[in-house]
Amino acid sequence: MEEKFAHPELRTPENLVYKRTDLLVDCPLSYCPGCGHGVAHRMLMEVLEEKEIASKTIGISPVGCSVLAYDFLNIDMLGAAHGRAPALATAIKRLWPSRYVFTYQGDGDLAAIGTAETIHACNRGENFTIIFINNGIYGMTGGQMAPTTLPGMRSSTSPYGRDTDIMGYPLKITELIAQLPGTYYVTRQSVHTPAAVRKTKKALRKAFDCQDLGKGISFVEIVSNCNSGWKMTPVQSNKWMEENMFPYYPIGDIKVDGELIEKLK
Amino acid sequence: MAKIKGDIVVNIERCKGCEVCIAACPFMCIAMSEEVNSKGYLFAIKVNDDCTGCSNCALVCPDGVITVYRAKVTVE
Numbered sequence: 266m267e268e269k270f271a272h273p274e275l276r277t278p279e280n281l282v283y284k285r286t287d288l289l290v291d292c293p294l295s296y297c298p299g300c301g302h303g304v305a306h307r308m309l310m311e312v313l314e315e316k317e318i319a320s321k322t323i324g325i326s327p328v329g330c331s332v333l334a335y336d337f338l339n340i341d342m343l344g345a346a347h348g349r350a351p352a353l354a355t356a357i358k359r360l361w362p363s364r365y366v367f368t369y370q371g372d373g374d375l376a377a378i379g380t381a382e383t384i385h386a387c388n389r390g391e392n393f394t395i396i397f398i399n400n401g402i403y404g405m406t407g408g409q410m411a412p413t414t415l416p417g418m419r420s421s422t423s424p425y426g427r428d429t430d431i432m433g434y435p436l437k438i439t440e441l442i443a444q445l446p447g448t449y450y451v452t453r454q455s456v457h458t459p460a461a462v463r464k465t466k467k468a469l470r471k472a473f474d475c476q477d478l479g480k481g482i483s484f485v486e487i488v489s490n491c492n493s494g495w496k497m498t499p500v501q502s503n504k505w506m507e508e509n510m511f512p513y514y515p516i517g518d519i520k521v522d523g524e525l526i527e528k529l530k
Numbered sequence: 531m532a533k534i535k536g537d538i539v540v541n542i543e544r545c546k547g548c549e550v551c552i553a554a555c556p557f558m559c560i561a562m563s564e565e566v567n568s569k570g571y572l573f574a575i576k577v578n579d580d581c582t583g584c585s586n587c588a589l590v591c592p593d594g595v596i597t598v599y600r601a602k603v604t605v606e
Contacts, residue, residue, distance in 0.1 A: 270559075270576045272599075275537040280601040282536075283585040285594035294593055298571070299548030303592030459554055459586040492548075499548040 286310045288319055290339050297404075299499020301489030302331055304456040305398060308466045309369070310338060312473055322365040323357055325350045327379075329371035330405045331398065348379025351386035354393045365476050366393040372413040373403045376438045380412075383442065390447030390481040394472045397439065397484065400491035401510060408494035412436040415513055420494070435513060439486045443520045449481035451520035455488045457503040461516070468518075480523060488514050535603045536583025538576055541595040545573035551587035551596065560587055 288310035296302045313319045319340050326334035328347040335342035345353040350368035358366045375383050375397050383395070402420055403409040410420040410427060413435050417426040427435075443451040450472055454465040465487060472483035488510050492502035518526055538559075545567065552560050557580040562572040574587075574596070583600025 268576070270579050270581075272535070272537040275535065275599045275601050276539065277599070277601075280599040281597070282583050282600045283588040283596075283598040285597070289594065293544055296592065298546035298592070299550055300592055303594065304590065307594050457550075457590070459584075459589045462589045499550050500553050503550070503553070 286314050288314050288339050290337050292337065294337055295333050296330060297493045299490065299492050299502070301456045301487065302398060304462055305487050305489065306334065306337055308462060308469055309396065312466060312469045313340065316473055318365050321363070325354050325368040327370040327374035329374050331369055331371060334369055348374050349382055350374065350379065351382045351395065355386055355391045358391060358393045365473060367396060368393070369396045372399045372401065372411045376412045376436050383438065387442040387445045387482045388447050392476055392479045392481065394476060394483045394485070397486040398489050399486055399514065400489045400494070402491050402494040404491045404494045415509060439484065439519060442484060443525060447481045448484055448520060449523050450475045450483040452518045453486040453488060453514060453516055455516055457490065457506060488516065531605055532602050533605050534582050535601055536581035537599045538581060538587065539597040540574050542567050542573045544593050544595040545571060546593055547571040547573055548592060550590050550592065554586045554590045556584065556586065557581060
């Protein structure tokens with residue numbers, strides 16, 4: 266196809282500002298168009314690239330949409346049983362403390378079936394990073410209600426909206442684990458705008474830096490969209506997320522250097 | 531006069547046409563194509579010369595299909 270506004274003379278290595286990192290395998294991602302997982306994967310790999318720890322990092326992929334993360338991330342990866350990623354990460358980090366260990370989990374994996382593993386790993390004060398992608402729905406299995414689904418939000422198993430009288434309230438697992446003394450750095454970020462993506466990258470960098478200190482869990486929640494599950498276009502879903510998810514899941518640091526941020530106390 | 535000029539290269543076959551980059555571009559440089567790629571998705575194309583190489587589009591692109599170049603050029 267003819268490119269009308271192309272400037273091939275600018276396309277030289279010294280003019281290069283941004284390109285997809287080589288730590289992502291050169292294959293198409295299996296996610297839906299517009300899904301936040303792709304950005305989260307890329308920011309994670311960029312942090313490992315900047316810290317030059319890719320060869321010393323072991324990741325654990327969950328069960329959920331990102332179950333195939335081991336195909337996309339060009340580092341050592343393991344697959345855990347559903348929800349048991351923090352337990353596996355505990356074992357790896359204790360057996361091999363010189364390695365950087367992270368788990369990459371969705372809300373069904375971390376906040377539903379794996380709640381006990383997550384809370385106990387945080388309570389033991391293990392020294393690895395948990396990356397939690399919260400989109401308020403079970404994306405892979407067809408948009409069922411998750412623990413993090415908002416009140417009144419429609420999903421395929423709550424077609425009239427989540428009724429908190431019979432279905433309970435959304436679980437703010439990030440605030441929950443921030444109360445535990447075993448967590449050192451807890452933050453909530455998002456990846457829907459360029460500014461948010463940059464902040465997320467900083468948060469991930471800090472989370473991996475915390476592993477050097479060995480003081481406890483570093484936990485990064487990324488509020489993300491699920492345009493397929495929410496039945497919206499990607500741009501609409503990002504707008505919906507800003508209007509509805511952010512009031513319930515406010516963006517920002519929750520615990521820094523082992524100290525809770527004032528507003529939560 | 532020196533001016534910052536940018537250029538983007540879209541990996542057409544990997545683009546899934548989610549249009550997130552269009553919303554992120556501050557200069558309305560990106561639009562969707564009228565053709566489709568081999569998977570049947572519309573893909574992002576550059577539609578004017580206002581690009582400054584800010585790399586906002588590349589940052590929010592979920593599939594990382596955008597490569598950004600930036601240079602200082604002299605214009606009369």
